[in-house]
Amino acid sequence: MNTIRRQIQSLLWPLAAIAAVTLMALWLRQHEVITSSPAVWLADGVCLAILMYRGRSGAAALVTGACCTIWLAGLAMGLSLGDSLVQALSDALEIGVALWALSKKDHATHLETPYGTKRFIIWALLVAPLLSSLVVLSWLVLIGQAHPWGTGGLRFVSHALGNALAVPCTMEVLRWRGAPALSRRRTRRCMQALVGLIAASAVAFAQPMLPVLFIIFPPLMLLAMTGNRRWVLAGMVAVAAVGAAMTLAGLGPIHHQAHFPTWNALLLQLFILSCMAVVLPLTASMEQRRKLSRTLRGSEARYRMLAEHSHDIVLLLDADGYCKYVSPAIQDMLGYPAGKMFESSLQSLVDDDSQATARDLWMQLLQGQPPATALLRMRHANGTYRIMEATGGLIDEEPDRVVLTLRDVTARIAAEEALRQERLMTDVTLQAIGDAVFTLDRHGKLEFANPAGKALLDRSVAPDEATLEQQLPLWREGRQMTDLHPACMVRKTGMPEGPYLCALELKDGTRHSIECSATPIHSSAGKVIGAVLVFRDVSAVLELSERMAHLAHFDALTGLPNRALLLERLDIALARAKQTAHHLAVLFIDLDRFKQINDTLGHGPGDELLQQVADRLQSVVKSGDTVARLGGDEFVVLLPELSGKADAAVAASKALELLSQPIRIGRRELQLSASIGVSLFPDDGDDADLLIRHADIAMYAAKRQGRNDHRFYTAAMEASAQKEFDLENALRFAVMRSELFLAFQPRVDMSSRKIISTEALMRWRRPDGEVCLPDEFIPIAEASGLILAMGSWALKEACRACKAWQNGPLQGVSVSVNISQVQFVRDNFLGFVMESLRETGLPPHLLELELTESMLMEPSEAIQQRIAGLSALGVKLSIDDFGTGFSSLAYLRRFAIDTLKIDRSFVMHMTEDPEDASVIHAIIALAISLGKRVVAEGVETMQQASQLAALGCHEMQGHWLGRPGSVEQLAMLAAGKTKTASFRSMRG
Structure with a gap:
């Protein structure tokens, strides 16, 4: 919007100038100063000059405005509507043809060179007026x-003379500010001319x-050669004024040659405007070009001498970037002969980058x-x-x-880059280095300190001292x-000193071990x-060492x-024992179920x-004994x-x-037990590694026999x-x-007497056929x-089998899978169950996972989230071997458990x-009160x-109801093709 507004404002003054010229012509005609009807041809010249000066920008709008003004002027002069319209359109054609031939996209260059003047005469004074007149x-x-x-x-x-008069005058008015002023001497000569x-005009x-x-021509040529176009135009105005005044007064050859007033004016204008439009602009332009040529030749000679003796390459280029002059220095710098570079492009020498x-x-x-x-x-x-x-720059002339x-x-750029890189690396090194530099x-005063050095100075014992050795x-x-x-x-001897291992005293009273050197x-x-x-x-290095x-x-x-x-x-104790012939014992101690404690409570x-176990073990041994930790929860006590x-x-x-006494960890009080294996010298070996290995074997024997005990090594172990x-x-x-x-x-199921679920039991068929x-x-x-690998395989295999038997007599029968505690505590256990169900396509409600009471003994937040996730997934959960664990029954209320499986040890002797029957009765009553199903194994x-x-009891499982077998055997049992005595009795 702003651009359109500026364009409109830029067209107002040209249209105002054209309108003013047209009104002046009308006024002259009304007062019979000019009686010719085409007196408005001055507007054509003004319009053409403005467009030549402005370029073609806004030409359509300006030509349209000028033609409308001319059309209205024609009507005002008494022309008919058709005549005035034809007059306006022919003027538009005349301006358009001349503008197309003479203007460029920026500014006009005609009337400044001989060639431009010739084009102006041909197009503005001949071709364009001729076309419009036709x-x-x-x-x-x-x-x-x-x-x-x-x-x-x-x-x-009339139109040819109008263009010859209006165009030069208007162009000169438009360029009034840009023309340089003449010297006083030259101005005085112009006044005389x-x-x-x-x-001469008065005489003529x-x-x-x-x-x-x-x-009139000799003084006119003298004025043109002495002054510039302004003085020429001033002279022509003076000639016109003198000629017009004397012709109107009835004097002069034009008055005597003409037979009516129109011809008087026409002949006067023809003479005056021909002089101005042809002779004077041409003569002034030629003189200006001669002066410019002399100036350029002198400048060129001076600059050529400077260029040829310069160590730099000097190029003279035209507007398109082609070389018009190349100094000889190009041979030394780029290896090209100066003569061959003439008319070559500068762009051809520049690299693509x-x-x-x-x-x-x-x-x-x-x-x-x-x-x-x-x-x-640039390319060499x-x-x-x-x-x-x-x-570089433009040449003014x-x-x-x-x-x-x-x-x-x-070379300079390479040196600067190398210096910059070197300084950058030095700065980065000094800033990043941990040493204080x-x-x-020469007097020992500080001039520079890197960040590590400044940090030391901030902790100096004497920051106000003059020298660094005092600070x-x-x-x-x-x-x-x-x-x-x-x-x-180093200042005294002028030789490098150090490195020395010294102690540096700081203001907080501490001393740091440092390695000091000076150059x-x-x-x-x-x-x-x-x-x-x-x-x-080097304090940290020494401490670390x-x-x-x-x-x-x-x-x-x-x-x-x-x-x-x-x-x-x-080894030392064995050597002494061999010399003194006394016994030596190695106790290998391993904490029971420590991994479960670590997984449940965390590593902290x-x-x-x-640490508390280590303290207790050290308190129970004598001063000459050794308590060592091998790793994890394994300790060894050496009794020499x-x-x-x-x-x-x-x-x-x-x-x-001592280890069985309660240990408090945070808010929890834990009850520990341990298994200890004992090996003796000389009974169980005379080598250090052998004694430790035998004690380890004895420790595992203690674990297999119930834990919380000690065992001596035997060969059978x-x-x-x-x-x-x-x-x-x-x-x-x-x-x-x-x-x-x-x-x-x-x-x-005891109510329906049907198989509603199966338990997947893992078997191992060895290469010899033994199962x-x-x-x-x-x-x-x-x-x-x-x-982990076996449990993952079992879960996927059970899901796959259960999905497959849904299309036969086992439709609706679910499968239960035993889960090891090692599997259950893994972080990805829930994701693995979901992946198994997705791969096999088994609905979650057909899968039951059997957990043990020990998994829920210390319920952590992770276990609670895992059980909640399984329940939300739709997977059923059961407690296997219920009643044999050490935990309380609180988890039955806290966790979403679906089924309790009574351990076979209670059923065996009920x-x-x-007493076993009473325990089973209590478990069933508890399960029923909590809304859970009971399975007797x-x-x-x-x-x-x-x-x-x-x-x-809701469900039963055992050999009386069916032995473990393949899926085919299970399907036959469900279909009634293979009926055990129990099924016959149950169904009969």
Whole structure:
């Protein structure tokens, strides 16, 4: 919107000027100063001059406004509507043709050069008026007007003279500000020539002979050669005024030659305007060009001499970037002969990476901005590249010429970049280095300190002292270093000092171990002008070295000796025992169920528990004994002097008694137990590693026999350990070879007498055909970690089988899978269950997971969230072997448990033992009150089934109802094709 407003405002003054000229013509006609009807041709010339000055911007609007003004003026002069319209359209054609031929997109350059003047004469004074007059002539012939050829010819002459008069005058008015002023001497000569021209005009128009009018030309040419176009126009105005006045007074050859007033005016204008439009502008332009040529030749000679002797490359370029002059320096800098670079493009020398920079520089130069400078990467004749610093500007006398100088700064740029990189690396190093770096002058005063050095100075004991050795005093071997301070010594000796291991005293009274060194700074004359002092704090290094030495022999958590130190002490104790022939004992202690405590409470409380255990063990041994930690919850106690096996038993019992006492961890009070294995020298070995291994074997024997006890090593234990090792190794291969399979045992609903669920039981068929039951290999799998892979396989296989049998007689029968505690405590357990259901497509309500009471003994937030997630998923949960755990029954109310499975140990003797029957009755009553189902495991007889049914048990599982088998056997049992005695009795 603002752009349109500015364009409209820029057109107002040209239209006002055209209207003013038209009104002036009307006024002259009304007062009979000009009687010719086409007196408004001056408006055409004014409009053309304005457009030539402005360029073609807004030409359509300006020409339209001018033609409308001319059309209205024609109506005002008495022309008919058709005549005035034809007059306006022909004027538009005349302006358009002349504008198309003479104007450029920026500003007009005609009437300034001989060539431009010729184009102006041809197009503005001949072609354009002729075309517009032919249009008018055609109209006059069409309407049958008398004497059309005379009227058309008169119009052609009038418009040609109008353009010759209006265009130069208007152009000069528009350029009034830009023209330079003449000197006083030249102005005085112009005044003399003007007076002579006025006198010649008066003489010429005072006599009756027409040829005498040409006496005006000599003073007119003199004025043109002496002054400029303004003086020429002033002279023409004076000639016109004198000629018009004397012609109107009835004097002069024009008055005597003409037969009526119109011809008087026409002949006067023809003479005056022909002189102005042809002779004077042409003569003034030629003189101006001669003066400019002389100036340029002198300037060119001077600048050529400077360019040829310059070490920089000097280029003279035209507006398109082509070389018009190249100095000889280009041969040395870029390897190109100067003669061959003439008429070549500057762009061809610039590398692609610098093309954008070169274009920006070129645009700045062409726009006449202050001298610009840019770095250009230019090609050398040998294929390499040079960095050139380019600067230049426009030539005032030739606006289309650019002078550009190129200076080779490749070496300078490379040096600056290398220096910048070096300084940057130095600054970064000094800023980032942990050492304190100081620069001192020759008097020891501080000149520079990096951040680490400033940090030391902020903690100085004497920050106001003059020298650095006083600000940061050093101590060595218990004495302060004054004259021996490295900062002082290096200035005296001029030799490097150090590195020294010293102590630095700070204002807080602390002393830090530092490594100090100093290097002198010499002047070019070899004198010491300063020093560089470097302090490296090695306190942490020394402390770390001591700590590493400690950690190499002691446990980081408990501070007890580690395995390496234990072996050293055990070797020493064995050597002494062999010499003195006394006994030696090794106690291998492992905490029971520590992993469960660690997983439930977290590693922080677990570490605190280990520290308290270490303290208790140290309190129970004598000063010569050793308590060591091997890792995890494994401790070893070395008793180097014993009288016999009984002393070792007493020590083990004391350790068990002390560890069984409650331990408080935070707000919790925990009850611990431990398993201890004991090996003796010389009974169980005479080597350190052998004694520790035998004690470890005995410890595992204690765990297998109920924990919270100690066992002495026997040879049979090693055989059992070897058997377990072989079994674990075989089990690993069994997992790899897919030797595991699932057997399914039915669970029967006592109300419907139908199979409603099955329990997936894992079996192992060994390569020899023997089938191993879970009790033989599941404990080993849990201890070795194989239970994770086996449990994952069992869960997916059970889901896949349950999904498959939904299309047969087992439709609606769910499957239950036993979950190991190792599986259940994994963070990704819930995600794995969801993935198994998604892969197999089994609905969640057909899957039941059997947990043990021990998993819920210490319910953490993670376990609660895991059980809540399984319940929200729709998976059923049951408690396996219910009644045999150590936890309370509070979790039945806290967790979403669906089923309780009574352990087979209660069912086995319920018919003979009333206490077992009472326990089962209490469990069933509790489950019913809590809204949970009850499953009795291990039902072997009809008497057990009948008694359980009488007590209200919901479901039963056991050999009396169906043995574990394949899916096909289970389907046949559900379909009634294979009926056991129990099913016949139940259904019969």
